[in-house]
Amino acid sequence: MCEVETNLLIIVLDVNPAQRIVRQETRILTQCLDSTIVFANAHLMQSCNNRLAVMTCHGHGCKFLYPQKNSSDIRQIDGQYEKFTVVEHTVRQQLQQVINEIPIDKPLNVESLISGALSMALCYISRLEHEKVPGEKLCPRILVISASSDSATQYMNYMNIFFTAQKMGVILDVCSLDQELTLLEQGCDITGGNYLKIPQLAGLLQYLLWVFLPDPSVRSKLILPPPVKVDYxxxxxxxxxxxxxxxxxxxxxxxxxxxxxxxxxxxxxxxxxxxxxxxxxxxxxx
Ligand SMILES: [Zn+2]
Ligand SMILES: [Zn+2]
Structure with missing residues:
Protein backbone atom coordinates (compact mmCIF):
# COMPACT_ATOMS: atom_id res chain seq x y z
CA MET A 1 0.00 0.00 0.00
CA CYS A 2 1.23 3.45 -0.88
CA GLU A 3 2.00 5.53 2.19
CA VAL A 4 0.77 9.11 2.43
CA GLU A 5 3.06 11.39 4.39
CA THR A 6 1.38 14.13 6.40
CA ASN A 7 3.62 16.91 7.65
CA LEU A 8 2.02 18.43 10.70
CA LEU A 9 3.34 21.80 11.85
CA ILE A 10 2.27 23.24 15.19
CA ILE A 11 3.29 26.86 15.74
CA VAL A 12 3.42 28.22 19.29
CA LEU A 13 3.49 32.01 19.24
CA ASP A 14 4.37 33.73 22.48
CA VAL A 15 2.28 36.91 22.83
CA ASN A 16 3.16 37.80 26.41
CA PRO A 17 2.87 41.61 26.70
CA ALA A 18 5.68 41.52 29.29
CA GLN A 19 8.31 40.47 26.72
CA ARG A 20 11.11 43.03 26.58
CA ILE A 21 10.87 43.89 22.88
CA VAL A 22 7.06 44.13 23.06
CA ARG A 23 7.22 46.54 26.00
CA GLN A 24 9.61 48.73 23.99
CA GLU A 25 7.52 48.71 20.82
CA THR A 26 4.01 47.21 20.84
CA ARG A 27 3.82 47.09 17.05
CA ILE A 28 6.41 44.30 17.05
CA LEU A 29 3.72 41.82 18.04
CA THR A 30 1.73 42.68 14.89
CA GLN A 31 4.84 42.23 12.76
CA CYS A 32 5.53 38.84 14.36
CA LEU A 33 1.92 37.79 13.80
CA ASP A 34 2.02 38.82 10.12
CA SER A 35 5.24 36.87 9.56
CA THR A 36 3.86 33.84 11.40
CA ILE A 37 0.69 33.76 9.28
CA VAL A 38 2.64 34.03 6.02
CA PHE A 39 4.95 31.28 7.24
CA ALA A 40 2.00 29.07 8.24
CA ASN A 41 0.41 29.49 4.81
CA ALA A 42 3.74 28.79 3.12
CA HIS A 43 3.76 25.46 4.94
CA LEU A 44 0.25 24.64 3.69
CA MET A 45 1.22 25.68 0.18
CA GLN A 46 4.01 23.11 -0.03
CA SER A 47 1.70 20.11 -0.18
CA CYS A 48 -2.05 19.51 0.01
CA ASN A 49 -1.32 16.85 2.65
CA ASN A 50 0.36 19.31 5.00
CA ARG A 51 -1.51 20.09 8.18
CA LEU A 52 -1.29 23.09 10.45
CA ALA A 53 -2.12 24.10 13.99
CA VAL A 54 -1.43 27.49 15.57
CA MET A 55 -1.30 28.04 19.31
CA THR A 56 -0.55 30.98 21.50
CA CYS A 57 0.73 31.36 25.02
CA HIS A 58 1.25 34.18 27.49
CA GLY A 59 1.86 34.58 31.21
CA HIS A 60 -1.55 33.27 32.26
CA GLY A 61 -2.36 30.51 29.82
CA CYS A 62 -2.19 29.00 26.36
CA LYS A 63 -4.78 28.30 23.68
CA PHE A 64 -5.33 26.78 20.25
CA LEU A 65 -6.05 29.48 17.65
CA TYR A 66 -6.32 27.26 14.58
CA PRO A 67 -8.02 24.95 13.62
CA GLN A 68 -11.41 25.97 14.99
CA LYS A 69 -14.67 24.07 14.54
CA ASN A 70 -16.74 26.96 13.18
CA SER A 71 -14.20 28.46 10.77
CA SER A 72 -15.91 27.02 7.64
CA ASP A 73 -18.23 30.03 7.26
CA ILE A 74 -15.32 32.34 6.37
CA ARG A 75 -15.29 33.17 2.63
CA GLN A 76 -12.51 34.81 0.67
CA ILE A 77 -13.23 38.18 -0.91
CA ASP A 78 -10.03 39.24 -2.66
CA GLY A 79 -9.22 36.16 -4.69
CA GLN A 80 -6.93 34.67 -2.05
CA TYR A 81 -6.85 30.89 -1.84
CA GLU A 82 -9.68 30.06 0.56
CA LYS A 83 -7.64 27.85 2.89
CA PHE A 84 -5.19 30.74 3.46
CA THR A 85 -8.04 33.17 4.16
CA VAL A 86 -9.46 30.79 6.74
CA VAL A 87 -6.07 30.50 8.50
CA GLU A 88 -5.52 34.25 8.52
CA HIS A 89 -9.02 35.18 9.69
CA THR A 90 -9.24 32.49 12.35
CA VAL A 91 -5.81 33.20 13.81
CA ARG A 92 -6.35 36.98 13.97
CA GLN A 93 -9.86 36.68 15.36
CA GLN A 94 -8.93 34.12 18.03
CA LEU A 95 -5.77 36.00 19.00
CA GLN A 96 -7.78 39.18 19.48
CA GLN A 97 -10.00 37.26 21.87
CA VAL A 98 -6.99 35.83 23.76
CA ILE A 99 -5.40 39.26 24.18
CA ASN A 100 -8.68 40.76 25.38
CA GLU A 101 -8.98 37.98 27.94
CA ILE A 102 -5.56 38.63 29.51
CA PRO A 103 -6.48 39.88 32.99
CA ILE A 104 -5.44 43.52 33.44
CA ASP A 105 -6.19 43.68 37.17
CA LYS A 106 -3.60 40.98 37.97
CA PRO A 107 0.14 41.74 37.74
CA LEU A 108 1.59 40.55 34.42
CA ASN A 109 3.39 37.25 34.64
CA VAL A 110 6.77 37.81 32.98
CA GLU A 111 7.23 34.13 32.27
CA SER A 112 5.20 32.67 29.41
CA LEU A 113 3.70 29.22 29.82
CA ILE A 114 5.58 27.71 26.88
CA SER A 115 5.80 24.32 28.59
CA GLY A 116 1.99 24.30 28.95
CA ALA A 117 1.55 25.02 25.25
CA LEU A 118 4.08 22.31 24.36
CA SER A 119 2.22 19.75 26.49
CA MET A 120 -1.05 20.64 24.76
CA ALA A 121 0.68 20.31 21.39
CA LEU A 122 1.96 16.82 22.30
CA CYS A 123 -1.55 15.77 23.39
CA TYR A 124 -2.93 17.07 20.09
CA ILE A 125 -0.32 15.11 18.13
CA SER A 126 -1.10 11.99 20.12
CA ARG A 127 -4.81 12.39 19.28
CA LEU A 128 -4.08 12.78 15.57
CA GLU A 129 -1.87 9.67 15.73
CA HIS A 130 -4.91 7.73 16.97
CA GLU A 131 -7.26 9.24 14.40
CA LYS A 132 -5.08 8.79 11.31
CA VAL A 133 -6.29 6.54 8.49
CA PRO A 134 -4.42 3.34 7.58
CA GLY A 135 -1.46 4.04 5.30
CA GLU A 136 -1.03 7.57 6.61
CA LYS A 137 2.28 8.57 8.16
CA LEU A 138 2.28 11.56 10.46
CA CYS A 139 5.49 13.63 10.67
CA PRO A 140 4.86 16.12 13.44
CA ARG A 141 6.97 19.09 14.46
CA ILE A 142 6.51 22.04 16.77
CA LEU A 143 7.91 25.54 16.25
CA VAL A 144 8.13 27.94 19.19
CA ILE A 145 8.42 31.65 18.36
CA SER A 146 9.19 33.63 21.49
CA ALA A 147 10.91 36.74 22.76
CA SER A 148 10.65 35.74 26.41
CA SER A 149 13.74 35.54 28.55
CA ASP A 150 15.22 32.27 29.74
CA SER A 151 13.92 31.00 33.04
CA ALA A 152 14.49 27.73 34.83
CA THR A 153 11.24 27.58 36.82
CA GLN A 154 9.70 25.30 34.19
CA TYR A 155 12.83 23.12 34.06
CA MET A 156 11.15 19.86 35.13
CA ASN A 157 8.21 20.37 32.77
CA TYR A 158 10.57 21.10 29.90
CA MET A 159 12.67 18.00 30.50
CA ASN A 160 9.59 15.77 30.68
CA ILE A 161 8.28 17.33 27.45
CA PHE A 162 11.60 17.03 25.60
CA PHE A 163 12.03 13.34 26.37
CA THR A 164 8.36 12.60 25.63
CA ALA A 165 8.69 14.42 22.30
CA GLN A 166 11.85 12.47 21.51
CA LYS A 167 10.03 9.21 22.25
CA MET A 168 7.05 10.24 20.09
CA GLY A 169 9.33 11.30 17.22
CA VAL A 170 8.24 14.95 17.42
CA ILE A 171 10.79 17.55 16.35
CA LEU A 172 11.03 20.77 18.32
CA ASP A 173 12.22 23.94 16.55
CA VAL A 174 12.79 27.17 18.42
CA CYS A 175 13.04 30.67 16.99
CA SER A 176 14.11 33.16 19.64
CA LEU A 177 13.48 36.81 18.88
CA ASP A 178 15.38 38.41 21.72
CA GLN A 179 17.59 36.35 24.05
CA GLU A 180 19.34 32.99 24.09
CA LEU A 181 16.95 30.35 25.42
CA THR A 182 19.24 27.74 26.97
CA LEU A 183 16.60 25.26 28.06
CA LEU A 184 14.62 25.26 24.83
CA GLU A 185 17.89 24.94 22.97
CA GLN A 186 18.51 21.70 24.87
CA GLY A 187 15.07 20.56 23.67
CA CYS A 188 16.00 21.23 20.04
CA ASP A 189 19.19 19.25 20.48
CA ILE A 190 17.39 16.31 22.15
CA THR A 191 14.62 16.10 19.52
CA GLY A 192 16.80 16.91 16.49
CA GLY A 193 15.25 20.28 15.70
CA ASN A 194 16.73 23.64 14.74
CA TYR A 195 17.42 26.43 17.19
CA LEU A 196 17.99 29.98 16.01
CA LYS A 197 18.24 33.28 17.81
CA ILE A 198 17.55 35.63 14.97
CA PRO A 199 20.11 38.42 14.58
CA GLN A 200 17.60 40.94 13.18
CA LEU A 201 13.93 41.06 13.98
CA ALA A 202 13.14 42.90 10.74
CA GLY A 203 14.05 39.76 8.80
CA LEU A 204 11.88 37.40 10.84
CA LEU A 205 9.91 36.04 7.89
CA GLN A 206 13.08 35.34 5.87
CA TYR A 207 14.61 33.45 8.77
CA LEU A 208 11.42 31.45 9.27
CA LEU A 209 11.22 30.52 5.59
CA TRP A 210 14.89 29.69 5.36
CA VAL A 211 15.55 27.74 8.55
CA PHE A 212 12.18 26.38 9.67
CA LEU A 213 10.08 25.81 6.54
CA PRO A 214 12.01 22.91 4.96
CA ASP A 215 10.86 19.63 6.46
CA PRO A 216 13.50 17.74 8.46
CA SER A 217 14.29 15.23 5.68
CA VAL A 218 15.45 18.09 3.43
CA ARG A 219 17.33 20.03 6.10
CA SER A 220 20.42 17.82 6.00
CA LYS A 221 20.93 18.89 2.38
CA LEU A 222 20.75 22.61 3.15
CA ILE A 223 23.39 24.93 4.47
CA LEU A 224 21.79 26.28 7.61
CA PRO A 225 23.37 28.43 10.34
CA PRO A 226 26.07 26.31 12.03
CA PRO A 227 24.86 24.59 15.21
CA VAL A 228 25.87 26.39 18.37
CA LYS A 229 27.40 24.56 21.30
CA VAL A 230 24.48 23.58 23.51
CA ASP A 231 24.69 24.68 27.13
CA TYR A 232 23.65 21.52 29.00
ZN1 LIG B 1 19.54 25.49 44.56
ZN1 LIG C 1 15.83 11.87 46.03
Whole structure:
Protein backbone atom coordinates (compact mmCIF):
# COMPACT_ATOMS: atom_id res chain seq x y z
CA MET A 1 0.00 0.00 0.00
CA CYS A 2 1.23 3.45 -0.88
CA GLU A 3 2.00 5.53 2.19
CA VAL A 4 0.77 9.11 2.43
CA GLU A 5 3.06 11.39 4.39
CA THR A 6 1.38 14.13 6.40
CA ASN A 7 3.62 16.91 7.65
CA LEU A 8 2.02 18.43 10.70
CA LEU A 9 3.34 21.80 11.85
CA ILE A 10 2.27 23.24 15.19
CA ILE A 11 3.29 26.86 15.74
CA VAL A 12 3.42 28.22 19.29
CA LEU A 13 3.49 32.01 19.24
CA ASP A 14 4.37 33.73 22.48
CA VAL A 15 2.28 36.91 22.83
CA ASN A 16 3.16 37.80 26.41
CA PRO A 17 2.87 41.61 26.70
CA ALA A 18 5.68 41.52 29.29
CA GLN A 19 8.31 40.47 26.72
CA ARG A 20 11.11 43.03 26.58
CA ILE A 21 10.87 43.89 22.88
CA VAL A 22 7.06 44.13 23.06
CA ARG A 23 7.22 46.54 26.00
CA GLN A 24 9.61 48.73 23.99
CA GLU A 25 7.52 48.71 20.82
CA THR A 26 4.01 47.21 20.84
CA ARG A 27 3.82 47.09 17.05
CA ILE A 28 6.41 44.30 17.05
CA LEU A 29 3.72 41.82 18.04
CA THR A 30 1.73 42.68 14.89
CA GLN A 31 4.84 42.23 12.76
CA CYS A 32 5.53 38.84 14.36
CA LEU A 33 1.92 37.79 13.80
CA ASP A 34 2.02 38.82 10.12
CA SER A 35 5.24 36.87 9.56
CA THR A 36 3.86 33.84 11.40
CA ILE A 37 0.69 33.76 9.28
CA VAL A 38 2.64 34.03 6.02
CA PHE A 39 4.95 31.28 7.24
CA ALA A 40 2.00 29.07 8.24
CA ASN A 41 0.41 29.49 4.81
CA ALA A 42 3.74 28.79 3.12
CA HIS A 43 3.76 25.46 4.94
CA LEU A 44 0.25 24.64 3.69
CA MET A 45 1.22 25.68 0.18
CA GLN A 46 4.01 23.11 -0.03
CA SER A 47 1.70 20.11 -0.18
CA CYS A 48 -2.05 19.51 0.01
CA ASN A 49 -1.32 16.85 2.65
CA ASN A 50 0.36 19.31 5.00
CA ARG A 51 -1.51 20.09 8.18
CA LEU A 52 -1.29 23.09 10.45
CA ALA A 53 -2.12 24.10 13.99
CA VAL A 54 -1.43 27.49 15.57
CA MET A 55 -1.30 28.04 19.31
CA THR A 56 -0.55 30.98 21.50
CA CYS A 57 0.73 31.36 25.02
CA HIS A 58 1.25 34.18 27.49
CA GLY A 59 1.86 34.58 31.21
CA HIS A 60 -1.55 33.27 32.26
CA GLY A 61 -2.36 30.51 29.82
CA CYS A 62 -2.19 29.00 26.36
CA LYS A 63 -4.78 28.30 23.68
CA PHE A 64 -5.33 26.78 20.25
CA LEU A 65 -6.05 29.48 17.65
CA TYR A 66 -6.32 27.26 14.58
CA PRO A 67 -8.02 24.95 13.62
CA GLN A 68 -11.41 25.97 14.99
CA LYS A 69 -14.67 24.07 14.54
CA ASN A 70 -16.74 26.96 13.18
CA SER A 71 -14.20 28.46 10.77
CA SER A 72 -15.91 27.02 7.64
CA ASP A 73 -18.23 30.03 7.26
CA ILE A 74 -15.32 32.34 6.37
CA ARG A 75 -15.29 33.17 2.63
CA GLN A 76 -12.51 34.81 0.67
CA ILE A 77 -13.23 38.18 -0.91
CA ASP A 78 -10.03 39.24 -2.66
CA GLY A 79 -9.22 36.16 -4.69
CA GLN A 80 -6.93 34.67 -2.05
CA TYR A 81 -6.85 30.89 -1.84
CA GLU A 82 -9.68 30.06 0.56
CA LYS A 83 -7.64 27.85 2.89
CA PHE A 84 -5.19 30.74 3.46
CA THR A 85 -8.04 33.17 4.16
CA VAL A 86 -9.46 30.79 6.74
CA VAL A 87 -6.07 30.50 8.50
CA GLU A 88 -5.52 34.25 8.52
CA HIS A 89 -9.02 35.18 9.69
CA THR A 90 -9.24 32.49 12.35
CA VAL A 91 -5.81 33.20 13.81
CA ARG A 92 -6.35 36.98 13.97
CA GLN A 93 -9.86 36.68 15.36
CA GLN A 94 -8.93 34.12 18.03
CA LEU A 95 -5.77 36.00 19.00
CA GLN A 96 -7.78 39.18 19.48
CA GLN A 97 -10.00 37.26 21.87
CA VAL A 98 -6.99 35.83 23.76
CA ILE A 99 -5.40 39.26 24.18
CA ASN A 100 -8.68 40.76 25.38
CA GLU A 101 -8.98 37.98 27.94
CA ILE A 102 -5.56 38.63 29.51
CA PRO A 103 -6.48 39.88 32.99
CA ILE A 104 -5.44 43.52 33.44
CA ASP A 105 -6.19 43.68 37.17
CA LYS A 106 -3.60 40.98 37.97
CA PRO A 107 0.14 41.74 37.74
CA LEU A 108 1.59 40.55 34.42
CA ASN A 109 3.39 37.25 34.64
CA VAL A 110 6.77 37.81 32.98
CA GLU A 111 7.23 34.13 32.27
CA SER A 112 5.20 32.67 29.41
CA LEU A 113 3.70 29.22 29.82
CA ILE A 114 5.58 27.71 26.88
CA SER A 115 5.80 24.32 28.59
CA GLY A 116 1.99 24.30 28.95
CA ALA A 117 1.55 25.02 25.25
CA LEU A 118 4.08 22.31 24.36
CA SER A 119 2.22 19.75 26.49
CA MET A 120 -1.05 20.64 24.76
CA ALA A 121 0.68 20.31 21.39
CA LEU A 122 1.96 16.82 22.30
CA CYS A 123 -1.55 15.77 23.39
CA TYR A 124 -2.93 17.07 20.09
CA ILE A 125 -0.32 15.11 18.13
CA SER A 126 -1.10 11.99 20.12
CA ARG A 127 -4.81 12.39 19.28
CA LEU A 128 -4.08 12.78 15.57
CA GLU A 129 -1.87 9.67 15.73
CA HIS A 130 -4.91 7.73 16.97
CA GLU A 131 -7.26 9.24 14.40
CA LYS A 132 -5.08 8.79 11.31
CA VAL A 133 -6.29 6.54 8.49
CA PRO A 134 -4.42 3.34 7.58
CA GLY A 135 -1.46 4.04 5.30
CA GLU A 136 -1.03 7.57 6.61
CA LYS A 137 2.28 8.57 8.16
CA LEU A 138 2.28 11.56 10.46
CA CYS A 139 5.49 13.63 10.67
CA PRO A 140 4.86 16.12 13.44
CA ARG A 141 6.97 19.09 14.46
CA ILE A 142 6.51 22.04 16.77
CA LEU A 143 7.91 25.54 16.25
CA VAL A 144 8.13 27.94 19.19
CA ILE A 145 8.42 31.65 18.36
CA SER A 146 9.19 33.63 21.49
CA ALA A 147 10.91 36.74 22.76
CA SER A 148 10.65 35.74 26.41
CA SER A 149 13.74 35.54 28.55
CA ASP A 150 15.22 32.27 29.74
CA SER A 151 13.92 31.00 33.04
CA ALA A 152 14.49 27.73 34.83
CA THR A 153 11.24 27.58 36.82
CA GLN A 154 9.70 25.30 34.19
CA TYR A 155 12.83 23.12 34.06
CA MET A 156 11.15 19.86 35.13
CA ASN A 157 8.21 20.37 32.77
CA TYR A 158 10.57 21.10 29.90
CA MET A 159 12.67 18.00 30.50
CA ASN A 160 9.59 15.77 30.68
CA ILE A 161 8.28 17.33 27.45
CA PHE A 162 11.60 17.03 25.60
CA PHE A 163 12.03 13.34 26.37
CA THR A 164 8.36 12.60 25.63
CA ALA A 165 8.69 14.42 22.30
CA GLN A 166 11.85 12.47 21.51
CA LYS A 167 10.03 9.21 22.25
CA MET A 168 7.05 10.24 20.09
CA GLY A 169 9.33 11.30 17.22
CA VAL A 170 8.24 14.95 17.42
CA ILE A 171 10.79 17.55 16.35
CA LEU A 172 11.03 20.77 18.32
CA ASP A 173 12.22 23.94 16.55
CA VAL A 174 12.79 27.17 18.42
CA CYS A 175 13.04 30.67 16.99
CA SER A 176 14.11 33.16 19.64
CA LEU A 177 13.48 36.81 18.88
CA ASP A 178 15.38 38.41 21.72
CA GLN A 179 17.59 36.35 24.05
CA GLU A 180 19.34 32.99 24.09
CA LEU A 181 16.95 30.35 25.42
CA THR A 182 19.24 27.74 26.97
CA LEU A 183 16.60 25.26 28.06
CA LEU A 184 14.62 25.26 24.83
CA GLU A 185 17.89 24.94 22.97
CA GLN A 186 18.51 21.70 24.87
CA GLY A 187 15.07 20.56 23.67
CA CYS A 188 16.00 21.23 20.04
CA ASP A 189 19.19 19.25 20.48
CA ILE A 190 17.39 16.31 22.15
CA THR A 191 14.62 16.10 19.52
CA GLY A 192 16.80 16.91 16.49
CA GLY A 193 15.25 20.28 15.70
CA ASN A 194 16.73 23.64 14.74
CA TYR A 195 17.42 26.43 17.19
CA LEU A 196 17.99 29.98 16.01
CA LYS A 197 18.24 33.28 17.81
CA ILE A 198 17.55 35.63 14.97
CA PRO A 199 20.11 38.42 14.58
CA GLN A 200 17.60 40.94 13.18
CA LEU A 201 13.93 41.06 13.98
CA ALA A 202 13.14 42.90 10.74
CA GLY A 203 14.05 39.76 8.80
CA LEU A 204 11.88 37.40 10.84
CA LEU A 205 9.91 36.04 7.89
CA GLN A 206 13.08 35.34 5.87
CA TYR A 207 14.61 33.45 8.77
CA LEU A 208 11.42 31.45 9.27
CA LEU A 209 11.22 30.52 5.59
CA TRP A 210 14.89 29.69 5.36
CA VAL A 211 15.55 27.74 8.55
CA PHE A 212 12.18 26.38 9.67
CA LEU A 213 10.08 25.81 6.54
CA PRO A 214 12.01 22.91 4.96
CA ASP A 215 10.86 19.63 6.46
CA PRO A 216 13.50 17.74 8.46
CA SER A 217 14.29 15.23 5.68
CA VAL A 218 15.45 18.09 3.43
CA ARG A 219 17.33 20.03 6.10
CA SER A 220 20.42 17.82 6.00
CA LYS A 221 20.93 18.89 2.38
CA LEU A 222 20.75 22.61 3.15
CA ILE A 223 23.39 24.93 4.47
CA LEU A 224 21.79 26.28 7.61
CA PRO A 225 23.37 28.43 10.34
CA PRO A 226 26.07 26.31 12.03
CA PRO A 227 24.86 24.59 15.21
CA VAL A 228 25.87 26.39 18.37
CA LYS A 229 27.40 24.56 21.30
CA VAL A 230 24.48 23.58 23.51
CA ASP A 231 24.69 24.68 27.13
CA TYR A 232 23.65 21.52 29.00
CA UNK A 233 23.55 22.95 32.49
CA UNK A 234 20.74 21.67 34.69
CA UNK A 235 18.59 23.73 37.04
CA UNK A 236 18.77 22.89 40.74
CA UNK A 237 15.47 21.76 42.25
CA UNK A 238 15.84 24.03 45.28
CA UNK A 239 16.29 27.49 43.68
CA UNK A 240 15.76 26.81 39.94
CA UNK A 241 19.23 28.20 39.21
CA UNK A 242 21.40 26.78 36.45
CA UNK A 243 24.35 24.97 38.00
CA UNK A 244 27.60 23.57 36.57
CA UNK A 245 28.37 21.25 39.47
CA UNK A 246 25.80 20.15 42.01
CA UNK A 247 24.66 17.37 44.31
CA UNK A 248 22.55 14.59 42.79
CA UNK A 249 20.27 12.38 44.89
CA UNK A 250 21.43 8.81 44.30
CA UNK A 251 17.84 7.52 44.57
CA UNK A 252 15.71 9.86 42.42
CA UNK A 253 18.40 11.86 40.53
CA UNK A 254 17.13 15.23 41.80
CA UNK A 255 19.71 17.99 41.49
CA UNK A 256 20.65 20.37 44.33
CA UNK A 257 23.13 23.23 44.42
CA UNK A 258 23.89 22.70 48.14
CA UNK A 259 24.18 19.54 50.21
CA UNK A 260 21.01 18.72 52.10
CA UNK A 261 20.76 15.74 54.46
CA UNK A 262 17.21 14.91 53.28
CA UNK A 263 16.23 14.82 49.59
CA UNK A 264 13.21 17.11 49.25
CA UNK A 265 11.86 15.05 46.34
CA UNK A 266 11.99 11.47 47.62
CA UNK A 267 12.76 12.10 51.33
CA UNK A 268 15.81 9.85 51.40
CA UNK A 269 18.06 10.58 54.38
CA UNK A 270 21.78 10.91 53.69
CA UNK A 271 24.74 10.83 56.01
CA UNK A 272 26.47 14.18 56.46
CA UNK A 273 29.81 13.98 54.68
CA UNK A 274 32.53 14.08 57.33
CA UNK A 275 36.22 13.18 57.37
CA UNK A 276 37.05 9.77 55.93
CA UNK A 277 36.73 7.25 58.80
CA UNK A 278 39.94 5.57 59.97
CA UNK A 279 40.10 1.80 59.81
CA UNK A 280 39.40 0.34 63.22
CA UNK A 281 41.78 -2.49 64.07
CA UNK A 282 40.10 -5.66 65.17
CA UNK A 283 40.81 -6.33 68.78
CA UNK A 284 42.21 -9.75 69.47
CA UNK A 285 40.15 -11.88 71.80
CA UNK A 286 41.71 -12.12 75.13
ZN1 LIG B 1 19.54 25.49 44.56
ZN1 LIG C 1 15.83 11.87 46.03
Missing amino acids: RAACFCHQDLVDIGYVCSVCLSIFCKFSPICTTCHTVFKIPGPIPMKIKKRKKL
